[in-house]
Amino acid sequence: MPETAVVWFRRDLRTQDNPTLAAACSADRILPVYCFDPRRYGRRAFGGQASFEYDGIGAGHAQFERESVADLREQFRDAGGDLLVRHGRPDEALPELLERVDADRAHFQTLAIPEERTREHQVREALPDDVTVERHWTHTLHHIEDLPTPYDEIPDTFTPWRKEVEAESRVRDPIDIPDVQRLPGDVPHAGSIPDLDSLGVVGDVPDDDRMPLDFAGGETAAQQRLDEYVWETDSLREYKVTRNGLIGRDYSSKFSPWLNAGCLSPREVYRTVEEYEAERVSNDSTYWLLFELRWRDFFAFQFAKYGGKFFRPGGIRERTDLDWRRDEVDFQHWQAGETGVPFVDAAMRELAATGYMSNRARQNAASFLVHDLGIDWRWGAAHYEHHLLDYDPASNYGNWAYIAKVGNDSRDGGFDVLSQAERYDPGAEYIQRWCPELDGLIGEYAREPWRMDDREQRDRGIVLGEDYPAPMVDPERLRD
Ligand SMILES: Cc1cc2nc3c(=O)[nH]c(=O)nc-3n(C[C@H](O)[C@H](O)[C@H](O)COP(=O)(O)OP(=O)(O)OC[C@H]3O[C@@H](n4cnc5c(N)ncnc54)[C@H](O)[C@@H]3O)c2cc1C
Incomplete structure (x- = not known):
């Protein structure tokens, strides 16, 4: 029997350096899926407290997510595969799809935030026992298993943590794009990307001629921005000097929206910086971009360590x-x-x-x-x-x-x-x-x-x- 794997995409909307996708592609057939989870949009109760309500993800972020999913789908289609899209809870949509294609395995990204963790557990619980679940840590520059000190014992201050990681943890090499065209025989309907109204997001998509950059979602735009910032404009050379700027396109990298939707892998940024250092210049600025990526890692690992404590008024x-x-x-x-x-x-x-x-x-x-x-x-x-x-x-x-x-x-x-x-x-x-x-x-x-x-x-x-x-x-x- 050929083996079938389902890949549930989360904040990893890319094909390059995506260990989850690469692992799933060792199966004979793969079915990639993305779910727009209705619990993420519209009015929300903070930490489940009815007394503290706020508007969750806004229209700009949701639009970026829609564009990122559309771009990923296009890449799959160009390669002869597809990305299924559902507007619904993953713990409801995924079991049905897995059953339909008689899947043996489910692969997905694991994240550090309690709410994201809960979603993972819900999916896991909802899947039949004979499905093997594989979770992959892919959001950070350093892999959680490569930390010199286990994440639940890391220091609470950045500098000692950074020094330890710089000295003792190697950044893993990025993984190439796998062959994604082997869909199961009887593919369920592809599903359409929900519009902002049906997602129920509050507010309008930002549209202002003073935008520092056209932040289009997706891996394609992420690659363009990486190329533009590092190679075309050579802005990396001056990053340490310009990074405190306030106006303009290139005073900082503007990688953050793509990094956080997973359209851009931090390890790929790392590799690009290494190439730039070899070809053009290695200086304080090239180091500093990686230094900032380690701040991003630091907070991710702090959340892995402290979880929900971060959301309390008195914090950790x-x-x-x-x-x-x-x-x-x-x-x-x-x-x-x-x-x-x-x-x-x-x-x-x-x-x-x-x-x-x-x-x-x-x-x-x-x-x-x-x-x-x-x-x-x-x-x-x-x-x-x-x-x-x-x-x-x-x-x-x-x-x-x-x-x-x-x-x-x-x-x-x-x-x-x-x-x-x-x-x-x-x-x-x-x-x-x-x-x-x-x-x-x-x-x-x-x-x-x-x-x-x-x-x-x-x-x-x-x-x-x-x-x-x-x-x-x-x-x-x-x-x-
Ligand atoms: C109150 C507050 C809230 C913030 N909220 C977010 C957020 O929701 N999402 C987010 O990505 N960043 C957040 N930051 C961090 C930082 O401001 C942004 O990452 C940065 O401004 C994004 O622009 P850039 O990509 O051009 O950054 P660059 O200066 O080019 O830095 C490169 C990358 O390093 C990382 N980075 C840089 N500074 C920080 C930092 N202080 N903490 C964590 N990562 C960092 C980001 O991934 C960034 O893309 C916040 C900072 C503050 C003070």
């Missing part, structure tokens, strides 16, 4: 001394980019309009919410979750917890947003790009419009409280 530190405010009006001002602090407002408006923000902007907007407004960090994280095209649970909640000083490396969480603006946006180009009402002001006034007295405000046509919000927080308090 179990802090009980923090009394988070839950003021909806103040929170809405922050969400809307109407705090009266221009650097923060620019960041929040960019997020809403594009689904993307630089790391610098993410840090400052988060720090303002948590340290200057004292609002529950998880509200902010849930807002980012809704808007970010590159939303990754571990990177998002891990970074938020870090900034709120309830997570890893919790010493350095708070930012002085005014000196940050002075340092990273001295001419206020970023501020004026997103807060056009401050256009025409000199840098100092655009960054801190309260420095203008009443007369100057009137003369320049920017009256605080009328043309632009008055600051929500006494500016003196914003300084360290």
